[in-house]
Amino acid sequence: MREIKQQPEVWQELALNIEAARTEIEVFLAPLLESSDLRIILTGAGTSAFIGEIAAPALAKSLRTRVDAVATTDLVSNPTQYFAEELPTLLVSFARSGNSPESIAATDLAEELLGRHLVHHLVVTCDPAGKLAMKHGDQQNSFVVLMPAEANDEGFAMTSSFTSMLLACLLIFNGRNDQAIQALSAAVSNILSAKEKDVEQLAHRAGDKIVYLGSGSLTGLARESALKLLELTAGQVITYFDSALGFRHGPKAVIDEATLVIVFVSSDHYTSRYDIDIVSELRRDLGDDHVVTISVSPAGTVDAPGWVLEGLADLDDAYLAAAYVVFAQLFGLHCSLRLGAAPDNPFPDGDVNRVVKGVTIHPLSTVQ
Template sequence: MSIGAGQLTYDEISAQAEALQSAWEQLQQQSDWVNKYIGNSAYEEVVFIGSGSSYYQALTMAATFRKWTGRSATAYPSSELFLFREQTLNVNKKLLIVGVSRSGESHEVIIALDSFKDVSNWDHCGITCHETSKMAQMTACLVSPLGKEKSTVMTKSLSSMTFMMQAAIAVAAGKANFTQELEQVLASDAVIVREADLSAKAWVQSHNFTRTVFLGMGAYGGLSLEACLKLKEMTCTWTEAYGTLEFRHGPKSIIEPGAQVVLLLSESAREYELKVAREMKGYGATLVIVTAAAGDDTAFADLVVEVGGASISDEARSVLYLPWIQYNGYYTAMKLGLNPDDPRNLTQFVEI
């Protein structure tokens, strides 16, 4: 029996709670990986690399690593590493390069990992959803077992891989509170997914926008880029992403009535970010705020999406922001008569 347009994407977004739980259980079996790689203090810096969505989640991984371990970490597009090595990284430092790839077949990640065989003080590892992939064969990988997807766009794979790496970082940090925070995320994710489904569906059915801008800072900087890409991939519509406060320095000129601004609100910079949101509202934007908790300070928004977890860190809360973002892209695509399972010009991984 044929599968209807969008069914793969919908099912995969809806299954991310199970994918997170599976990743959590798998990590318990790969504790040696943590000790050998990101938990190894011999590395002066950990470098996460990926392409597209994988690069955006690498940004969140790096931000989490810096905050939770107090050690140096960065994230770069894979191509920067093999095309501009000296401009990107210090060849004299002892580095760990972490490849991030859902399929484990992304040509740019594989070429990047293969490109520094001549650098004796660099090591590599990875994270993927496919244990038999080329990347998994060339380097030791964490594997998100239920992150595998049939749809082109990344949804539960991104959520589960981000969560799994954060869980590994929590172990590497050696601080029980971070692990406890992630356990809270696990316990609440299924409910957040169901609520996001209902909220995004109602929102998309009752609104139309000429353009959408996603804003985020800190651990949510990478998420805002991912949110932008999700909507662009599924709907082929005009959308951009910026650092929240950076948006005020020129780009805000694009805001006018008919524009939608989606703010991924942190608790760390809540007051400052809400000042930007109020300013955009004043320019005529329709404002969505995705936040740990609504309050009197968010009452001016057109829609407030609560994901809970106000008592945990911004980093741990990251994956709870993803369901609404993903359903928003899905329902917008369906409203436009597009098939989010098979977006125009896209494939699951890019070949060079």
């Protein structure tokens, strides 16, 4: 709970740290962003990969350049496919510890296949002593951005590390945004002080099948929210995620009378129409109490169960995800407690680990 509740304060410190390093960041990035054929790859494993899925649409729009979100688990297992184009490439690696085997391997494979002259690395991580930070800290083609010390979560599930690295990415590429950080901090402080009991009650009446839906950047958030619940309950709650439009194309078969659907409603007026459409449809199918919305305006609640986060209506969905996910974090925590799991260590037998184990990195030269 401490690592969930500390997030507004951590974000404030993060924003100050990014601004303190702004000149160095711009010296590193500016020449790269001037390249008309630059490819930016946002990567990480698990929750860290979902940061890229959330941020990529927003960055592609603001930077007017190609931004791909590709997990390290895909880059490492299929490197010749994902590094097939000989283009100037900025590999942005997100990692809480930087000790996952795929983290280092992805950066090595990029250089092996594209050549160091084409590859630059931006490492966004929470652990200054992690392998990824240590490897790239003194390389000329790399720049390491460290999160505040508090963001290096001690618990099993990533919470403040996830939101801090997401916001760091947006602040690094889109520039200073004090208004967004202040608005997000205020909204989340309100959630933690005024809404936690409501979230706890929702967790106690929820069944064992939860679906998260979101559009655009919020599809990545739906994926992260589903994983958070699955992790914190040690798999006792079955979770699913999809986009608002994609859900109808087969995955809707997952719902039954015991399903709870949580919909993250976009702040974009056009996109939100599709979110509201699926909310209305699912409430006809399941009943109002089985579909909950999280939105930034009363229209997003569709006159039925939901929470409205005030003061965030002007934010892009990628920023909004940092506030929305706090609902998912709290919901996962209270579901875990209800089921008698241990949120800080839901897998005491070590079947699933905080830092992944059991991965063998195979040399690419052995198969070429």
